[in-house]
Amino acid sequence: RGVPPIQMVFVNPYLEARELYWISPGGEVSLMGSLAGSSGELSMTTYAGHEFGWRVALGANECSAEELEGRVVIDKRATRYVLGEKMETSVDESESFEPFECAFVNRSPRPMMVNETVVPPNGNTTVVVRRGETFDWTDAATGELLYRSVVERRGQTPQTFRVEDHTTLCSDATPPSLGRRRTTYADVTEGRDIDVDVLSEDPWIVLLRNWTSREECDDLERQALRTGLSGAQVFGATSIIADRRALSANLYWNERDDSDVANRLIRRAFDLARHQQGYDVVAGPAQEPLNFIQYAYAEEYRPHCDGVCRRKPYARGGRVATLIHYCKAPTLGGATVFPKLKLKVIPNDDDALLFAYKRPQDGYMDDGFTLHAGCLLKSGTKQIVTMWMREDVHPGEPCSAISTSRYWLRALAYRSRSAYVSDDPCQNQPAASVASVFLGRRVYVVADATSMTSTGAASKKDAAGNLGAAFPHQSLAEKFAEAGAYTEYGEDDVYGVGEGLQRLERDVASHWGCEAGLFCVSGVMAQLVALCAHRETTGRNVVVLHSTSHLLLHERDAVKVLCGFDVRVAGDASRPLSAADVVADYAVLAVIVECPHRELGGAARSLADFKAMREQCESHGVILHVDGARLWEASPYYETSITVFFNSIYVSFYKGLGASAGAMLLGPDDFVARCRPWLRRFGGNLHATAPYALSRARGFRLYKDDFDDRFAKLNDIVQALREARLVGSGKRLSLVPEEPQSAMIHFVVRESRRARL
Numbered sequence: 083r084g085v086p087p088i089q090m091v092f093v094n095p096y097l098e099a100r101e102l103y104w105i106s107p108g109g110e111v112s113l114m115g116s117l118a119g120s121s122g123e124l125s126m127t128t129y130a131g132h133e134f135g136w137r138v139a140l141g142a143n144e145c146s147a148e149e150l151e152g153r154v155v156i157d158k159r160a161t162r163y164v165l166g167e168k169m170e171t172s173v174d175e176s177e178s179f180e181p182f183e184c185a186f187v188n189r190s191p192r193p194m195m196v197n198e199t200v201v202p203p204n205g206n207t208t209v210v211v212r213r214g215e216t217f218d219w220t221d222a223a224t225g226e227l228l229y230r231s232v233v234e235r236r237g238q239t240p241q242t243f244r245v246e247d248h249t250t251l252c253s254d255a256t257p258p259s260l261g262r263r264r265t266t267y268a269d270v271t272e273g274r275d276i277d278v279d280v281l282s283e284d285p286w287i288v289l290l291r292n293w294t295s296r297e298e299c300d301d302l303e304r305q306a307l308r309t310g311l312s313g314a315q316v317f318g319a320t321s322i323i324a325d326r327r328a329l330s331a332n333l334y335w336n337e338r339d340d341s342d343v344a345n346r347l348i349r350r351a352f353d354l355a356r357h358q359q360g361y362d363v364v365a366g367p368a369q370e371p372l373n374f375i376q377y378a379y380a381e382e383y384r385p386h387c388d389g390v391c392r393r394k395p396y397a398r399g400g401r402v403a404t405l406i407h408y409c410k411a412p413t414l415g416g417a418t419v420f421p422k423l424k425l426k427v428i429p430n431d432d433d434a435l436l437f438a439y440k441r442p443q444d445g446y447m448d449d450g451f452t453l454h455a456g457c458l459l460k461s462g463t464k465q466i467v468t469m470w471m472r473e474d475v476h477p478g479e480p481c482s483a484i485s486t487s488r489y490w491l492r493a494l495a496y497r498s499r500s501a502y503v504s505d506d507p508c509q510n511q512p513a514a515s516v517a518s519v520f521l522g523r524r525v526y527v528v529a530d531a532t533s534m535t536s537t538g539a540a541s542k543k544d545a546a547g548n549l550g551a552a553f554p555h556q557s558l559a560e561k562f563a564e565a566g567a568y569t570e571y572g573e574d575d576v577y578g579v580g581e582g583l584q585r586l587e588r589d590v591a592s593h594w595g596c597e598a599g600l601f602c603v604s605g606v607m608a609q610l611v612a613l614c615a616h617r618e619t620t621g622r623n624v625v626v627l628h629s630t631s632h633l634l635l636h637e638r639d640a641v642k643v644l645c646g647f648d649v650r651v652a653g654d655a656s657r658p659l660s661a662a663d664v665v666a667d668y669a670v671l672a673v674i675v676e677c678p679h680r681e682l683g684g685a686a687r688s689l690a691d692f693k694a695m696r697e698q699c700e701s702h703g704v705i706l707h708v709d710g711a712r713l714w715e716a717s718p719y720y721e722t723s724i725t726v727f728f729n730s731i732y733v734s735f736y737k738g739l740g741a742s743a744g745a746m747l748l749g750p751d752d753f754v755a756r757c758r759p760w761l762r763r764f765g766g767n768l769h770a771t772a773p774y775a776l777s778r779a780r781g782f783r784l785y786k787d788d789f790d791d792r793f794a795k796l797n798d799i800v801q802a803l804r805e806a807r808l809v810g811s812g813k814r815l816s817l818v819p820e821e822p823q824s825a826m827i828h829f830v831v832r833e834s835r836r837a838r839l
C-alpha cells in the first residue's frame with residue numbers, strides 16, 4: 083500500500099501495568115500487548131489515523147471500547163506516545179499550523195453568515211484558515227449564532243453547516259420543553275421536599291428544582307478553582323478537540339467526611355436514584371470524581387452519550403445515570419438538549435437534571451435517547467457539576483469488603499503466611515485510579531502493623547496474631563508501661579526544654595544525617611510549622627503539592643485556611659512527582675514531595691530524580707521539603723541517606739515505629755531554631771512532652787533498624803506470590819508499584835464478574 087508505516091513506541095507512565103488495544107474503524111477492539119508499570123514500553127508498526135486505547139491490565143480477556151480509559155489517534159509524524167500525554171512527533175509541529183484554503187458549505191435551507199460572508203443555501207465560500215481557528219455561523223436574517231466550526235486538522239476541508247435536531251433545539255427560537263408532570267420527592271438526607279419536573283418517563287429524565295444550595299455551589303466552585311481548571315481543547319500535535327470546548331476540573335471527595343459538600347451531594351443523589359429507579363448505587367471510593375465544567379461564550383459540549391447508549395445488556399461496573407448540577411445556569415444559549423427526544427432543558431441556578439440510561443425494567447441500556455448536548459453558550463458564564471453513577475463497583479453496604487476480595491485476601495494471607503493483610507475498602511483511593519480501576523478494589527498490604535489504622539483493633543490484633551506482625555499488637559497502656567524503661571530520654575521537660583528530650587531530638591537528627599530536630603505533636607502541625615518558618619526567610623507564599631498530598635486530602639485545608647498559603651497542585655495523581663512536574667518559579671516558597679507516596683503504594687523516587695528536583699528548586703531559591711510520614715519505610719530503598727536533597731524533613735513516629743503519637747522536623751540548626759516559636763504559636767509545645775517522648779524513644783530504639791528486614795520480607799512475599807502466580811498482569815491481584823519501593827505496597831484486587839464465595 084502507498085501509506086507509509088509508522089514506527090511507534092508507547093510508554094506507560096502509570097505505576098500499574100496497562101493493556102494497549104487497537105480500535106478498528108468499526109469500534110471493535112483488539113489487544114496489542116501490555117505495558118509494564120513505571121515506564122514500560124511497547125513498540126509496533128502502525129499507520130497514521132489508526133486509533134488505540136488503553137486500560138488497566140486485566141489480562142487478555144475481551145474488552146469493549148467503553149471500558150477503555152483513554153484513546154489516541156496516531157498522527158502522521160508520530161514517534162512516541164506517553165499514555166495520556168501529548169503525542170510526540172518527528173517534526174516541529176508549528177509546521178502543521180500553516181495556512182490552507184478551506185471551503186465553508188451551507189447545507190441548511192436558509193442564508194447563513196460565516197466569516198462576514200453571506201452563504202446562500204447550498205452555496206459555499208472559501209477561506210484561508212489555520213489549524214485551531216474557529217468560525218461562527220450566524221443566521222443571516224436574525225443574526226443568531228447557530229454553530230461554531232473548529233478547524234481540527236491541517237488540510238481539513240470542507241467545514242459544513244447543516245441544521246440538525248440539536249442545532250434547532252439549541253436555537254433561541256425553541257422554547258424549553260414542558261414537564262409531563264410535577265411531583266415532590268422527600269429527600270431524607272437533608273429532610274426537605276424537592277419539586278421534581280418529570281420530563282421523560284422512559285428514559286427517566288427529571289429536573290430537580292433547587293436541588294443545591296448557594297453555599298454548596300460556592301463550595302464546589304472554590305474547590306474547582308483551587309484544583310485548577312484546564313481546557314479539554316488541546317492544541318497538541320494529534321488533534322484539536324472540537325466536541326467539548328470548556329474548562330473543567332475533577333472534584334475528588336472524601337466518603338468518610340460528612341462535612342464534605344461533594345460527599346453530601348453524592349449521598350443525596352444516590353439516595354434519589356435508589357428510591358426512584360431502584361438503582362443499586364452506593365457512594366464509595368470506586369465511584370468517579372465529580373466534574374466541574376465552566377463554559378464561556380460560544381463554548382459547548384456537542385451531542386454524546388455519557389454511558390453505553392445502544393440497546394445492550396448492562397455491563398457490571400458501568401455508568402447507569404448522570405446528574406448535572408447547574409450552579410450557574412446559562413442566561414442565553416447553553417441549554418441542555420436531548421435531540422432524539424426533542425427535549426430542551428433551560429434550568430435555573432441550583433436546579434439539577436438527572437437522566438438514567440439503564441432501564442430498571444429489563445436491565446438493558448437505553449437505545450440512544452439519552453444522547454445529549456450542552457448548547458453553545460451565548461452570553462455570560464455557565465457552570466455545571468456533573469456526577470456519574472455506577473452500579474456494582476461497591477456492592478454491599480458502604481465500607482464493607484467485597485466478598486470476592488476477601489476470598490483473595492485470605493488466599494494471599496495463606497500463601498504468604500507472614501503477610502499483613504488489611505482489606506480496608508474505606509481507604510482513600512488515589513485520585514486518578516478512581517476512574518481507571520473502577521472494576522478493582524485497592525487493598526493495602528503493609529509490612530508493619532500500625533498502618534492499618536482503619537481496620538479496628540480486633541482485626542488488627544487478629545492479623546498480628548495470625549500472620550506474624552512486624553511487631554506485636556499492644557494496648558497503649560502496655561506500650562507506656564514499657565516506655566518507662568527508656569529513662570535516658572525520659573527526664574521531665576518543661577515546655578519542650580529538657581535534657582532527655584533534647585537528647586532524643588539530637589539522636590533522631592543524627593540518625594537521619596541532619597543537624598537538628600524538633601518534636602511536634604502531630605505531622606499536620608509539623609509541616610505547617612516548617613512552611614511558616616520557611617516563609618519568614620523569603621516572603622513567598624506559593625506551596626506546590628502533589629495532587630494526592632496529605633495536605634490536600636486530609637488536613638481540611640489548614641495550609642490555606644490557617645496559614646494563608648496559595649496552593650499549586652502539580653503532577654499526575656497516579657504517579658509520584660518528578661522534576662518535570664515541578665515548575666519552580668520565583669513565586670514559589672516550597673515544593674513538598676512525599677516519600678514514599680502513601681496513596682501510591684509507597685512508591686519512591688530515584689536519587690537522580692531527587693537531585694534533579696533539588697537543582698531545579700535551588701536555581702529558583704525554592705525550598706524542597708519532604709513529607710516523610712513513612713520515610714523510615716523508604717529508607718531501605720536507598721543506598722545513601724536521601725536527606726541531603728531536602729531543606730527540611732518531616733518524619734513520623736506512630737506508623738512504622740509504633741509510638742503513641744508524634745512527629746519530628748529535621749534540618750539545619752537555623753531552620754529548627756526558626757520553627758520553635760511557630761510550634762508555640764500553634765499551641766504545640768505542651769507543658770510536658772515527656773510521656774510522648776518516652777513512647778517515641780521506645781519506638782525509635784526498638785524499631786529504627788528494622789526496616790531493612792521489613793523491606794526484605796515484603797520482597798520475599800511479593801516473590802512468593804509471583805511464583806505462585808497469584809499476582810501479575812491478568813491475575814486477580816496486581817501490585818502498585820509493581821515492585822516494592824518501600825516497606826509497604828498496595829494490592830489491587832480485581833472484582834470477578836461472578837461472585838466466588
Ligand SMILES: O=C(O)CCC(=O)C(=O)O
Pocket residue numbers: 375383388406416417418419454455456457466468
Ligand atoms: O453542559 C451540559 O449541559 C451537558 C454536560 C454534559 O453532557 C456532561 O457533563 O456530560
Ligand SMILES: [Fe+2]
Pocket residue numbers: 386387388454
Ligand atoms: Fe454528558
